Amino acid sequence: MRKVLIVGGGIAGPVLGMWLKRLGLEVSIIEARPTAAVGEGAFLGVAPNGMNALEPLGVAAAVAAAGSACESFQFINRKGEAIGSIDRSGDASAFGRPLTMIRRGQLNALLAEEAARQGVDIRWGQRLVAVDETHPSHVMARFEDGSEASADLLIGCDGLRSRVRSLILPDAPAPRFTGLLDYGGFAQGVQVPVPPGVNLMLFGRRAFFGAFVTPSGEIWWFHNGAPESPDLEALRKHSDPTRERERLLELHREDPPWVSDVIRATPKLLGPWPIYDLHAMPRWHSGRVCLLGDAAHAMSPSAGQGASLAMEDALVLAQCLRDIPTPAKAFAAFEKARRPRVDAIFRAARRNGSGKAVSGAVSEWFRDRLLPFFLRLGASGQSKMYSYRLEWNQSRA
Ligand SMILES: Cc1cc2nc3c(=O)[nH]c(=O)nc-3n(C[C@H](O)[C@H](O)[C@H](O)COP(=O)(O)OP(=O)(O)OC[C@H]3O[C@@H](n4cnc5c(N)ncnc54)[C@H](O)[C@@H]3O)c2cc1C
Structure with a gap:
């Protein structure tokens, strides 16, 4: 060989x-x-x-x-209220490197x-x-x-x-379509309600939105939501950024206003990427x-x-x-x-x-109350994934 x-x-x-x-x-x-x-x-x-x-x-x-480095995950609901968090500030000392x-x-x-x-x-x-x-x-x-x-x-x-x-x-x-369509982008000059180093996760009224602020103040964001049409290939091939930006703004209309500000402040909308798994x-x-x-x-x-x-x-x-x-x-x-x-x-x-x-008002109510419990489980599951360490010298014979 x-x-x-x-x-x-x-x-x-x-x-x-x-x-x-x-x-x-x-x-x-x-x-x-x-x-x-x-x-x-x-x-x-x-x-x-x-x-x-x-x-x-x-x-x-x-x-x-x-x-x-990511120092924490913070989860908020569509009213902008904090509903849970995962502290990751100890990762560098626990695992050698933080989530980067x-x-x-x-x-x-x-x-x-x-x-x-x-x-x-x-x-x-x-x-x-x-x-x-x-x-x-x-x-x-x-x-x-x-x-x-x-x-x-x-x-x-x-x-x-x-x-x-x-x-x-x-x-x-x-590959199987997960039902989620992903968009993202890089923006500047908008006040996002978390300091640099926090992955902010918003359960919006009609879609999910994530934002991360870098130490230089740039906002890296993504949107996950259902596609408008089941024809995903056509959507990808004939994407129209102006129309899609309008659609994202509409999907986040009932969410905290900074979300729309971030989408508007993004020079180039990236995506759509239909999310698949295999x-x-x-x-x-x-x-x-x-x-x-x-x-x-x-x-x-x-x-x-x-x-x-x-x-x-x-x-x-x-x-x-x-x-x-x-x-x-x-x-x-x-x-x-x-x-x-x-x-x-x-x-x-x-x-x-x-x-x-996306869920209805009743399930949102339950989610907001149960999320802290699930996040505690999620945090320990995440730590377990993070702690996994391979040694090059380990024999596979
Ligand atoms: C929106 C989105 C967000 C994600 N976020 C995360 C995240 O935060 N953390 C995380 O761990 N993972 C994330 N992932 C998953 C991650 O991107 C993939 O798991 C990772 O890229 C897999 O790496 P890979 O090298 O196997 O494949 P890829 O990164 O897809 O690389 C495949 C390469 O093969 C090339 N190629 C394809 N076909 C051919 C061919 N016929 N001939 C020659 N070259 C070819 C392509 O051009 C490409 O460069 C995300 C994925 C998506 C879609």
Whole structure:
């Protein structure tokens, strides 16, 4: 085993690339995007467990420096009343790193840059279209431009809509729409009722709204709500930012006024992103090909763990390839090691996501009173996810 082709240079791809370089392998990443595109996408949180999976690669400090620490979550109802909170100010001392909020484009670019610096070959603007697994000694990949490449192993880090997955496991279940549509943006100059470092979560009258204020005063926000039409593809392809901004303003009309101010103050509305999840895959691998991150298991952002699980996956797959000489056995060991954790977090993400659904006045009344109790449980569940720590030296043999 010498040469590995990684399809996808988002989050899982570059992290896996760096680990495989540690094993002395020749690694190429094939990425469909034309460049690292620092300004792309909205933002996400890298949880302490994700940061810890990056630490031995020497990348966690750069992610921390480019992002901002989250000190707490505060939950408010549509009247702006506080209905609960989760204190996360002790995370850095408890887990090594805090939950780190970072722009997605910046995280992707930083990981790709670091992977390239560590010797990973990254080919931008190349899209995988076919995989040929019929050769016993290698796997062939074909790209949109007609070119081909062969490798000893091919790893699909190509996200929720993984082409690799559809090629190697054509009967795998399709991603499931969670019922939530996501928008987001970056705004400035609006007074949001929390200090920097707090993830403010609003259960609005007709939609959910989250806001995070960075130390420089920038407001990073997202909206989760039901789509206007069931035709999600049409919605994505023919999105009209002016009309959609109007729609978001209408959806938040009965919420605290700062929400509409933030939406109005956003120069560029980002989205819509229909939120999907993917579970119960029959397998994550076939022959010399394996899936990783969202390509194997995708969860709604409501647990804030998709990216961190992809980072953990990369470390564990590299351990398995280091310790188990046969690819098929290494892939099977990887899947076995990861499934229980992924499944548990998937269930938590679905639970959290369903709590964002809009409810009537009676259920709102109950929610406001029961939330503190559920948040206490949620906080300990979150701490359990955060405390998870992988050691590179652990043997997988
Ligand atoms: C709105 C939203 C908010 C989120 N917030 C959070 C959060 O706060 N915390 C968190 O942990 N997670 C969050 N997530 C989930 C997180 O983004 C994913 O779990 C994570 O990006 C998975 O990483 P990945 O590398 O597996 O896939 P991706 O990041 O999707 O990367 C896949 C890459 O593959 C490339 N690609 C695709 N097809 C091909 C092809 N055929 N050939 C070549 N390249 C290809 C793509 O261009 C892309 O760069 C969020 C997701 C969404 C949608």
